[in-house]
Amino acid sequence: QKEVEQDPGPLSVPEGAIVSLNCTYSNSAFQYFMWYRQYSRKGPELLMYTYSSGNKEDGRFTAQVDKSSKYISLFIRDSQPSDSATYLCAVDKTSGSRLTFGEGTQLTVNP
Amino acid sequence: EAGVAQSPRYKIIEKRQSVAFWCNPISGHATLYWYQQILGQGPKLLIQFQNNGVVDDSQLPKDRFSAERLKGVDSTLKIQPAKLEDSAVYLCASSPGTGLSGYTFGSGTRLTVV
Numbered sequence: 001q002k003e004v005e006q007d008p009g010p011l012s013v014p015e016g017a018i019v020s021l022n023c024t025y026s027n028s029a030f031q032y033f034m035w036y037r038q039y040s041r042k043g044p045e046l047l048m049y050t051y052s053s054g055n056k057e058d059g060r061f062t063a064q065v066d067k068s069s070k071y072i073s074l075f076i077r078d079s080q081p082s083d084s085a086t087y088l089c090a091v092d093k094t095s096g097s098r099l100t101f102g103e104g105t106q107l108t109v110n111p
Numbered sequence: 112e113a114g115v116a117q118s119p120r121y122k123i124i125e126k127r128q129s130v131a132f133w134c135n136p137i138s139g140h141a142t143l144y145w146y147q148q149i150l151g152q153g154p155k156l157l158i159q160f161q162n163n164g165v166v167d168d169s170q171l172p173k174d175r176f177s178a179e180r181l182k183g184v185d186s187t188l189k190i191q192p193a194k195l196e197d198s199a200v201y202l203c204a205s206s207p208g209t210g211l212s213g214y215t216f217g218s219g220t221r222l223t224v225v
Contacts, residue, residue, distance in 0.1 A: 104151075
């Protein structure tokens with residue numbers, strides 16, 4: 001069983017749509033939860049991270065963690081064409097050293 | 112602030128050949144990571160250095176992969192001999208310590224083994 005499983009996509013939405021990206025993880029020892037965005041031919045860049053259950057909001061992005069069901073989500077409101085990228089969830093047992101990534105979901109936002 | 116520098120950007124080699132990748136982390140970053148990202152997958156950690164010491168190399172295929180960070184600054188990752196399944200993007204990342212703050216990825220080296 002993979003440690004992190006991510007909805008594979010690809011996902012194509014119209015501009016302005018609400019996007020939901022989801023991952024599940026298997027090990028309750030994971031305490032830190034991250035979302036990365038990766039543009040084509042670039043390295044991943046950190047969007048958000050959290051270490052507790054609940055919601056964390058940053059502008060149009062909301063990260064949601066449910067430790068009881070081992071489920072993490074990223075919501076993007078009012079999606080823009082510039083949001084088109086691959087989104088990767090990642091988990092860690094400590095504070096961000098040995099990251100374990102999901103397989104990524106490719107998102108396309110159409111103008 | 113300059114980012115994480117990697118070279119070359121692209122490399123094509125034949126199987127059984129050897130190849131080396133270079134990474135220069137952000138100045139002052141003590142921790143350096145090498146990840147392998149196969150097409151359609153998330154990055155997988157190969158090795159983590161703290162200064163010039165290895166912290167975690169549990170997922171490094173040591174029969175063919177090696178890495179060094181001799182002076183605690185830049186690093187090289189080598190594959191010898193390469194296999195077809197080594198085709199991937201090799202990402203280097205660095206951070207000031209072991210936390211997420213400042214954890215930055217380079218753009219990677221895309222390796223194709225034919």
